[in-house]
Amino acid sequence: MIGYLFLLIAVASVAGFYWNRAAAKALRADGQRLHSLPVFHGGFALALGFLPAFVFLLLWVMFQNSAIDALVWAGLPDEVTEGASVGQQSLIMSEIRQTSTGRIFGSPADYVLAAADRINTLRGVANWALAALIVGIVAAGLWIARKSIAAQFRARQAVERVLSGLMIFASIVAIFTTLGIVFALVFEAYRFFQAVPITEFLFGTRWEPQIAMRADQVAGAGAFGILPVMLGTLVITAVALAVAIPVGLLSAIYLNEFANSRVRAFAKPLLEILAGVPTVVYGFFAILTVAPAIRTFGESIGLTIAPNTALAAGGVMGIMLIPFISSFTDDALSAVPRSLRDGSLALGATRGETMRKVLFPAAIPGIVGGILLAVSRAIGETMIVVMAAGLIAKMTANPLDSVTTITVQIVTLLIGDVEFDNPKTLAAFALGLVLFIVTLALNVVALRVVRKYRELYD
Structure with missing residues (x-):
């Protein structure tokens, strides 16, 4: 029903556009001088026909189910509603809604069947009322727009x-x-x-959030020190940047200054395809290809490497970040005025010297912005580290070991049925706040760097 009404609004509004535009053209053909072009008269009809009806449709969809549930709940027997908690109310209304759609399990109570019939009746009445109101709103808008057509009407x-x-x-x-x-x-x-004291959270060296959530549950006392989680995040980010920065910079420099047009036309789109690969695909690549290859290579030279090593997760994340850095660097280098490049070459500098001493310093603001954007993306990346990194927080900076990150812990803490009234679940929000502050700080640093090193050219 909602889809058909939206289609009705769109079709009627477009029809009103052409109707009003044709009327304005006819008025101009009669010799009258219009204040606005006919297309603006059509646009006015499109706006009046579409926007009020669309906004009303959205508001109706947002509040219809809540209003119907309130009416149905008010009509239930007192012995059912009296003293019912929020959870019980949700279960009762869920059973009624399931029954109203025909998905009946067992033998529902009589009041459930009656409420299901009532909810279907209310939905039918609401749908017809919505359809009538939408038609009326669209018709009123198009009628107002049509009546407004005049030579002096400021449609634009x-x-x-x-x-x-x-x-x-x-x-x-x-x-x-x-x-x-x-x-x-x-x-x-x-x-x-x-x-949890904020000092324990910020300076604690143990992250063990597994605490008892119910009286009959056996678990530890819990420890919420963020340092090992933050250290793991930094290790994986450092590995990713160690891969992404040199490869991204060098590839952008080659494509911008040294590659011919045919190579650039082929290589640049191919490189930017990496930005469109879903992160879950990178996660599969990390856990099924990169991690086993690293572990096999380590065994061949006598190194013990963890199955979920930070090197694998960070390396694949670095591959994902290459197009970000490469694209920003290429755009920054291309934005440098051509006169600087030509002047350097005219003075006898080689293309390499021109790149090192003229183009690259002038493009530093854009390059730094791209790198800091990549850092923010690496710190906030979720899917790759969830699939390829570990779950246990360790105070280690060894990239061959298994570490965990902030995003992995947020996902772990919020998996399954959770209640937002205990430190274990609320810790995810504390981690999210830290992630937000770190990303905000990186953006501030990027702005300051860009402003400090920006050069103005005539």
Whole structure:
């Protein structure tokens, strides 16, 4: 039903666009001088026909199920609803909804069958009411737009106001989404620090979050020191950058300055394909190919290498980061004015000297920005390290050993049925807050570096 209504809104709005544009053209053909072009009159009809109906449809979809559930719950017998906890209410309503769709298990109670019939009735009434309201809103919008066609009507300004409002709304949504993420992280992290001292979290050397969540569960006391987790994150990030930075920089320098046009046209798109490979594929590659190869090579020379080694996870992550650094470096080098390159070559410098002493220093802001973006991506990467890194936190900087990362621990803590009222689960939010702060700090550093080394050219 929702899909058909959306299609109706779209088709009617497009039809209103062509209808109003044709009417404006006819008005101009009669010799009247229009303030705005006919396309703006059509755009005004498109906006009035689509936006109000689409917003109403979204709001209806958001609140319809909650309203129907409230009505159905209010109609249940008192002996069912009285004293029911939130969890019990959820279970009862889930059973009613399952029954209403025909998925009946066992013999439901009479009140469940009656409520299922009621919920189906309410859904039918709601669908027809929604359809009638949508048709009315679209028709009213198109009628207003059609009546507004006149020689002096400022359709262009009206369309621009609509577009400006949409951009402002999008900006507000982005800002409030960011604020909501920050608030959620800070609030849940604050609850965690009420149970675990912040000094223990920041300076503790043991990470063992396996604590008892129920009275009948056997587990340890728990330890929430972030240092081994942070150290593992840094080790894998360092390995990834050791692979990505030299390969990315050198490949970008070669393609930008030394490769001919045919090689560049073939190699650059091929290199950038790496950025489009899903991270889960990199994870499979790390755990099935790279890790066994490293372990076999280590055994051949007498080294003991862990099955989930940081070298494998970091190396494959470095391969993933190569196109980021290469693309940023290539763009930064291409942005350097051609006059600098030509002037250096005219003075007798070789192409290598021109790259080292002229182009590369001038492109440092863009190159540093690309590297710091790669660092942020490496620190926040999840799938590769979940599949290829270890789960046990160790205070080690040995890349041949098994380490864990912040993202691996966040995933581990939130797997399965969890309750957000104990330190084990809340620790994931504390880790997320640390990850957010580190990424924010990297972005700030990148901006400062770019501003410090930016060079202005005439």
